[in-house]
Amino acid sequence: MRLRTLGMACLSVGALYGADSAALSQYRGLTLGSSVAAAAKAAGMDPSEATVIHRRPTLIQQLEWQPRKSYAANYGTEPVKEVVLSFYDGQLYRMTAKYDRFRTEGMTPDDLIAAISKVYGTATRPVAETLQLESPVYPQTVDVLARWEDPEYSCNLVRPAGEVAFSMILFSKKLNELAKAAGIEAAKLEELDAPRRDAALLKAKAQEQQLLLDKARLANTPAFRP
Secondary structure, three states: OHHHHHHHHHHHHHHHHOEOOOOOOEEOOEEOOOEHHHHHHHOOOOHHHOEEEEOOOOOEEEEEEOHHHHOHHHOOOOOEEEEEEEEEOOEEEEEEEEEOOOOOOOOOHHHHHHHHHHHHEOOEOOOOOEEEOOOOOOOOEEEEEEEEEOOOEEEEEEEEOOOOOOEEEEEEHHHHHHHHHHHHHHHHHHHHHHHHHHHHHHHHHHHHHHHHHHHHHHHHOOOOOO
């Protein structure tokens, strides 16, 4: 009886969110929560290609994957221009797939929603909802056109206000919140560190200038005649 009750509860959660829970953490062989090395391997990239966005208070990294390079045979029809993979403390917490505007030209939001729903299940249609992306690679507020989600993961079809290009954003809800908090703290730390950083930069420039003057002095002094 207990197992039956548990099964009914799981079905109720699936019905509530209307999405395929097993699929929501997956995108083209990539899995939310995986390591930088595992994600890079799945994307056909080298982990060393990951760039550091913040080191403090937690390491935030990004990989920029271009599927067209991985799927060369489908280069002419591949609709995804770029996928930005974001990592929190070495874990993949968000994937932002940017569609090529020319590969989706003429398509309506309903066309994309129908296609994505075949993978992730039934979508919800938020009204006047936006997502704020803190990433420097994609720093803007986007309109949410449709969403597929369960208690752990969220997949969103979005479009920047006033633009025609679509994007799809998948993220781990838990890790995404941790990354957002880390981003806010990182901004505070950078602001506090700005005076020291500026002073160090001025000192470095002064030392560089002095080296140039010393070099010029060595060259000019022996040859000087009054």
